[in-house]
Amino acid sequence: MSEAVLYIVATPIGNLDDMVPRALKILQSVDVIAAEDTRHSSRLMQHFSITTPMIACHDHNEEYVAEKLIEKLRQGEQIALISDAGTPLISDPGYRVVTQVRDAGFKVVPVPGACAMVAALCASGLPSDRFIFEGFLPAKESGRRQRLQRVVDETATLIYYESPHRIVASLSSIAEVFGGDREVVLARELTKTFETIKALPVAEMVAWVESDRNQQKGEIVLLVRGAPKREQGEALDAETLRVLKILAAEVGDKQGAVLAAKVTGEKKNKLYKWLIANQ
Missing domain, CATH: 1.10.10 (Arc Repressor Mutant, subunit A)
Structure with missing residues (x-):
């Protein structure tokens, strides 16, 4: 009997050639794949001729599915967990599954691969020695400003995911809280046909995105240059x-x-x- 294990498998964020051989081998050999959206992931499976059964594991059923997966592990099965794209658990469901599987005493093995925030950071030209991933900003303007205010004096590079229909509003909030001169990088549709990586002061970025509807489409990563480091004796942040x-x-x-x-x-x-x- 094979060792019971839960693999956390990264999948491509756009270009299917970014699928790593180890991930392919695991997805083909495990007993079941827990996917965020089985309909979405079925296209990936068809492309690579993977016939492994899939079950849905998303925000609304995660705790229930975790119990089912643990029962399968107790029977000696091997399982892969994937998200719609990129590395699972990064602003995606799955951490409850991982926590419960580990608490149940089973092995959890990461299979690294594509990750949108890491790809964006590498190509941004912003400092990468320290960075903070903030996930998605709140949808409401008041909540968005409040979240941004907490990190206005943070010197590390800040990274956000953003949805296309909120990109202009979020950029405007960043300009208001951080000031229009703060540099931001918009990384959109990474590894895909219409990939865009653009760096501008945030006030100029707002105008640029507003003037080009194409920049308000697709998967978006926003990176914000950290605040200048305060000299000793300066005002409190x-x-x-x-x-x-x-x-x-x-x-x-x-x-x-x-x-x-x-x-x-x-x-x-x-x-x-x-x-x-x-x-």
Whole structure:
């Protein structure tokens, strides 16, 4: 009997030639494939002549399917988990399955391959030594601005996925919160026929995307250059102030400054002086 294992298999994000040989071999040999959308993935299976049975595993049935998959693993079966495109679990369902399978004592094996955010970062020209993947921004403008405000002073490159019908609104929110001069990179339809990778100050990017309806179609990754690093002694950033105010309101200025210093890395005396000066 083969070893029971759950493979997390990356599939192409566009160009089918990006399918790695190991992934093909596994998809052909496992007992069942758990796919985000079996109808969508059936085209991939047909292209590579893969006849392995598939079951749907998506946001609405993930916990139920996890139990079924664990039962199959107990019977010694091998399973592959795939998403519609790219690396599973990256802004896609699947983490509940992985967690429950691991908790049940079974082996989980990643099979690396295409990932849109990594491909976009590599080609963006933005710093890649530190980056933060933020997933999708909220659909509502108020929520979007609030999420952006939390990272306005973040120095790492920021990465977002965005839907075509919200791209202009999201770019506009970035311009309002970060300022129109902040550099952004729009990476669209990666590895596909109409691939676009464009870098501009965000205010110019808004105008460019608005003027070209083609840039409002397809799969989109947005990358935002991080904020300039603050020199020591400069003003406190927005996130530090948010933490400081919350803690000071709960436990008082002195203790709030001590706790905020531990959380943010700022000096407690600097935080305490800010509280005193702004009462």
